[in-house]
Every structure is written in structure tokens, then in C-alpha cells.
Amino acid sequence: MKLTLDLHDIYNRGTEIEKALQNIFDEAIAKKAPLIEIIPGKGSGQLKKHVLRFLETKRSSAKNMRIEKPSKNFGTIKVHFNWHEAGRR
Numbered sequence: 848m849k850l851t852l853d854l855h856d857i858y859n860r861g862t863e864i865e866k867a868l869q870n871i872f873d874e875a876i877a878k879k880a881p882l883i884e885i886i887p888g889k890g891s892g893q894l895k896k897h898v899l900r901f902l903e904t905k906r907s908s909a910k911n912m913r914i915e916k917p918s919k920n921f922g923t924i925k926v927h928f929n930w931h932e933a934g935r936r
Contacts, residue, residue: 850875853886858894868901883926898924
């Protein structure tokens with residue numbers, strides 16, 4: 848199962864971006880989804896930086912996650928979760 852969040856519609860509304868990111872993150876944890884695909888788009892890169900800062904703050908609570916920034920499609924960010932790691936939630 849892959850969860851997808853497309854931020855194109857709310858790219859200029861900071862509080863809605865934070866809320867959408869938190870909601871998709873919470874949903875991934877609740878459903879133990881192995882992958883979240885976040886689509887900030889290409890643009891100036893500011894939205895992508897915003898998303899990456901958000902994800903860095905979540906690393907401490909979800910140590911079983913890995914962030915991938917695909918080189919072929921730099922308009923997406925993939926967050927992989929390994930729910931099978933021993934000692935992780």
C-alpha cells in the first residue's frame with residue numbers, strides 16, 4: 848500500500864501544508880503503510896525544502912523511516928517505513 852499526498856493545490860498555504868503532512872504521516876503509522884509519496888512539484892524548491900524539514904523533525908519519532916529523493920523525478924519525495932525492524936513501533 849502506498850499513500851500519496853499531492854501538495855500542488857495548497858502550495859502557498861503553510862498551515863494547510865503542515866496539517867496535510869501530519870495527517871498523511873499519522874495515517875501511514877496507523878495503517879503501517881510501507882510508503883508515502885509526497886508530491887511538492889518542481890517549482891522553486893521551497894515547498895520541497897519545507898517538506899524535508901517537516902520529515903527531519905519526524906525522524907526521532909519514526910526511526911524506521913528512510914527518505915528518498917528520486918533523481919529521475921525530483922518533484923517527488925518518498926518516505927519508506929520498515930515496520931518489521933525489531934524494537935521499532
